[in-house]
Amino acid sequence: MDGALVILLTRLGGPVFALNQDLIERADSTPDTVVTLVDGTKYVIAESLPELVELVRRFRVSVITAAQQLERSAANGAGPALASVPTPERRPAEVVQLHRREL
Numbered sequence: 001m002d003g004a005l006v007i008l009l010t011r012l013g014g015p016v017f018a019l020n021q022d023l024i025e026r027a028d029s030t031p032d033t034v035v036t037l038v039d040g041t042k043y044v045i046a047e048s049l050p051e052l053v054e055l056v057r058r059f060r061v062s063v064i065t066a067a068q069q070l071e072r073s074a075a076n077g078a079g080p081a082l083a084s085v086p087t088p089e090r091r092p093a094e095v096v097q098l099h100r101r102e103l
Helices: 049-075
Strands: 007-010 016-019 024-029 033-037 042-045
Touching (some): 007 042, 007 049
Antiparallel strands (some): 007 016, 033 042
């Protein structure tokens, strides 16, 4: 993984743009490929639906591969220790009081 947190797509008849693939809610082929994000934003892209699926799949594979490499490096003492990453078990619980607003 090259550090990018996005996939590159091409607007239909337009420029290339970067999209955070985690924000994709769905993609339709109508016959143009329309990507709908979780906030309702829609993009019509030049890539076909199978191409989009492959881009997302490759991106996720790269994330998993990078995580495995980091884990192996830490286990061999060649990288940052994963024990230093805060987890729910390692940090104190914080309680936040929520107050109901009167209407």
